[in-house]
Amino acid sequence: MRPRLSYGPDVICVVPIGSVLPELVERVVRLLREVLGLPVIVGSLGIDKANALIATRGQYDATRLLLELREHCSSQTVRVIGITESDLCNLILDFVYGEAQVDGNVAVCSTARLRDCGETAEEPEQLQDRLAKVVLHELGHVFGLGHCEQEACVMRQAWCVDDIDRKAATYCASCLGALSWEIRRRVRPASGETVSTSRAA
Numbered sequence: 001m002r003p004r005l006s007y008g009p010d011v012i013c014v015v016p017i018g019s020v021l022p023e024l025v026e027r028v029v030r031l032l033r034e035v036l037g038l039p040v041i042v043g044s045l046g047i048d049k050a051n052a053l054i055a056t057r058g059q060y061d062a063t064r065l066l067l068e069l070r071e072h073c074s075s076q077t078v079r080v081i082g083i084t085e086s087d088l089c090n091l092i093l094d095f096v097y098g099e100a101q102v103d104g105n106v107a108v109c110s111t112a113r114l115r116d117c118g119e120t121a122e123e124p125e126q127l128q129d130r131l132a133k134v135v136l137h138e139l140g141h142v143f144g145l146g147h148c149e150q151e152a153c154v155m156r157q158a159w160c161v162d163d164i165d166r167k168a169a170t171y172c173a174s175c176l177g178a179l180s181w182e183i184r185r186r187v188r189p190a191s192g193e194t195v196s197t198s199r200a201a
């Protein structure tokens with residue numbers, strides 16, 4: 001029987017898929033807590049990414065991984081961010097940094113393309129920074145946000161790591177406003193208090 005997540009709608013669950021550096025996961029958790037002001041937990045679901053392997057490309061199907069994540073959710077209100085070090089693609093794009101179910105509840109992000117080409121020594125801070133931006137971007141999609149034209153906004157579309165580096169690890173005022181509204185609309189804290197996103201400002 002598959003393990004299932006049954007947290008309330010106010011919880012974001014970060015799920016490593018396969019082996020992922022613990023410090024990368026910890027950075028993502030810290031960042032999401034700070035920016036969203038919501039509880040963030042790490043879940044271990046034992047997702048078998050082999051189900052998503054496209055052997056001819058040596059990559060993993062991001063869309064298939066989203067389906068795998070959804071199958072582990074007890075309801076569509078549980079929000080799950082999968083993190084993998086494997087290279088992701090989908091039917092349209094040669095590779096993706098991440099993919100999200102827009103206006104849904106699941107996203108998946110990859111570190112595979114976030115390291116500079118030819119780099120032998122890992123640069124953890126740069127990698128963490130880039131992954132953080134990919135995660136915030138995909139989570140924005142989960143909450144229904146589209147792409148943004150603002151140069152520094154994390155919701156700006158990125159086609160290469162330089163594009164990611166040019167963005168800030170925050171939402172612009174407009175996107176943050178939309179995100180805050182979506183969180184208030186979808187998440188009903190048990191206390192009746194509204195959630196705070198003020199720390200992202």
Ligand SMILES: [Zn+2]
Nearest residue numbers: 137141147157
């Ligand atoms: Zn996007």
Ligand SMILES: [Zn+2]
Nearest residue numbers: 148153172175
């Ligand atoms: Zn924006």
